Amino acid sequence: MISKTVKGNSTEAIKKEIDKATSDGFEPTLAIVFTSIKQDWKAIIDVLNQKEIAVFGATTSGEFIDGDIEEGSIVMMLLDINPKHFRVLFLETGEHTTHENAKQIGIAGKNTFNNPAFIIASGWLHIDGEKIIEGIIKGFGNEVTVFGGMAGDDLAMQGPLVFTNEKSAVNGLLALIVDEDKIEINGIATCGWKPIGTTKTVTKSEGNIVYTIDDKPALDMVMKYLGLDIDLDSGNDVLTNIGAYYPLQLERENVTPVMRTAMWGNKEDRSLICAGTVPQGAKVRFSLPPDFDAIEQVIDECKEVKKERQKEADALIMFSCISRHLSFGILMTEEIEQVKQVWDAPMVGFFSYGEFGKSKTGKHEFHNNTCCVVALKEK
Structure with a gap:
């Protein structure tokens, strides 16, 4: 060929x-x-x-x-x-x-x-x-x-x-x-992304929407945990600041974690809308920005x-x-x-x-x- x-x-x-x-x-x-x-x-x-x-x-x-x-x-x-x-x-x-x-x-x-x-x-x-x-x-x-x-x-x-x-x-x-x-x-x-911090639990989610992590509003936790200052009224800011640099890693037993990008943040209910399913009860960790x-x-x-x-x-x-x-x-x-x-x-x-x-x-x-x-x- x-x-x-x-x-x-x-x-x-x-x-x-x-x-x-x-x-x-x-x-x-x-x-x-x-x-x-x-x-x-x-x-x-x-x-x-x-x-x-x-x-x-x-x-x-x-x-x-x-x-x-x-x-x-x-x-x-x-x-x-x-x-x-x-x-x-x-x-x-x-x-x-x-x-x-x-x-x-x-x-x-x-x-x-x-x-x-x-x-x-x-x-x-x-x-x-x-x-x-x-x-x-x-x-x-x-x-x-x-x-x-x-x-x-x-x-x-x-x-x-x-x-x-x-x-x-x-x-x-x-x-x-x-x-x-x-x-x-x-x-x-x-992907090569490395996890950072302790393992956390998704305590409320539906499909690709994560409402709470460790019983706290998902968006607030991400912003506080990562020290991010995000203007939720500017469309792509959540994508570029959270999704690109700090994706979630879904941990699974005996297999490689699967990555989930936070595409948007809902300022009304403080949820995260991800690019893929994040099951309720899932164990997650944040990720470090990549390097060589x-x-x-x-x-x-x-x-x-x-x-x-x-x-x-x-x-x-x-x-x-x-x-x-x-x-x-x-x-x-x-x-x-x-x-x-x-x-x-x-x-x-x-x-x-x-x-x-x-x-x-x-x-x-x-x-x-x-x-x-x-x-x-x-x-």
């Missing part, structure tokens, strides 16, 4: 890059497209439709290609996978719920291939990402391989979307179903995947939480470059609003503040 990466700051620029990439006889059948919502993604689809290339696309909150971070651009990976070895499936929340659609994706994978893997992207779905995982598992079974990310919209928080050749929607759920008997897929969801140690942990876990499961890769796809970019700053480039160097393969990715994948000791599940790396290799 050959993969080539291209980028551009306009539809015309990306068209020229595609023409250049295919000028040597390379005939891609699939395009992984990550684009700023400011770009004309419909025109990009038209370009790829003219070349009869299947599209797996999502809008972003920043893009990266190989070792470079982009903003407001289009990045794309072109692959010449045998069309019999993959299927792109797009479902839109409407008559059916997102959970039901996720279940249908799981069923479709089971009916299409004996050994399918799922790479997914979701739009602006007002549903916890865990429900998407649960739906796929319900349709396919427990032993499922799922990696992916939630689309972004340059932090506008108004309507990221996913798209394929003929369809696009803010409330869309997109799946690239791959035949693992033909294409080897392995990956890791990892966090990057080293991410790279070490990627190297472990390479050593134990997948020594070579034809292509790399990476979904990294926008909160990581906000908190890492210039260190983010270092992480992306080093991940690429582990397999030394073409890489494309974007900054997401949530990630799907399997941690070192966990199961395939929904994450925040995490980077999810997926390696593909034709057998």
Whole structure:
């Protein structure tokens, strides 16, 4: 399998890059497209439709290609996978719920291939990402391989979307179903965040809303505990100050903690609205802002995947939480470059609003503040 990466700051620029990439006889059948919502993604689809290339696309909150971070651009990976070895499936929340659609994706994978893997992207779905995982598992079974990310919209928080050749929607759920008997897929969801302070208990929560921690209003506790001065009337301040720098770590027995970003604070009831489910009774700890140690942990876990499961890769796809970019700053480039160097393969990715994948000791599940790396290799 050959993969080539291209980028551009306009539809015309990306068209020229595609023409250049295919000028040597390379005939891609699939395009992984990550684009700023400011770009004309419909025109990009038209370009790829003219070349009869299947599209797996999502809008972003920043893009990266190989070792470079982009903003407001289009990045794309072109692959010449045998069309019999993959299927792109797009479902839109409407008559059916997102959970039901996720279940249908799981069923479709089971009916299409004996050994399918799922790479997914979701739009602006007002549903916890865990429900998407649960739906796929319900349709396919427990032993499922799922990696992916939630689309972004340059932090506008108004309507990221996913798209394929003929369809696009803010409330869309997109799946690239791959035949693992033909294409080897392995990956890791990892973060490197270190816990700080004592373990605390979520004493009242409902879904992704945390009302009290140790019987105290969740928002007040976070602000006091971390010494934060937050103006609750300024929209993204809670995201950038709490979610990016001090995510919650949900502790579990014998498995890696799962991260949960505090996206908003409700000044009326003093609750925290997180980007994923935080069960009542859960044990949580706050996290220290990341440093080089966090990057080293991410790279070490990627190297472990390479050593134990997948020594070579034809292509790399990476979904990294926008909160990581906000908190890492210039260190983010270092992480992306080093991940690429582990397999030394073409890489494309974007900054997401949530990630799907399997941690070192966990199961395939929904994450925040995490980077999810997926390696593909034709057998």
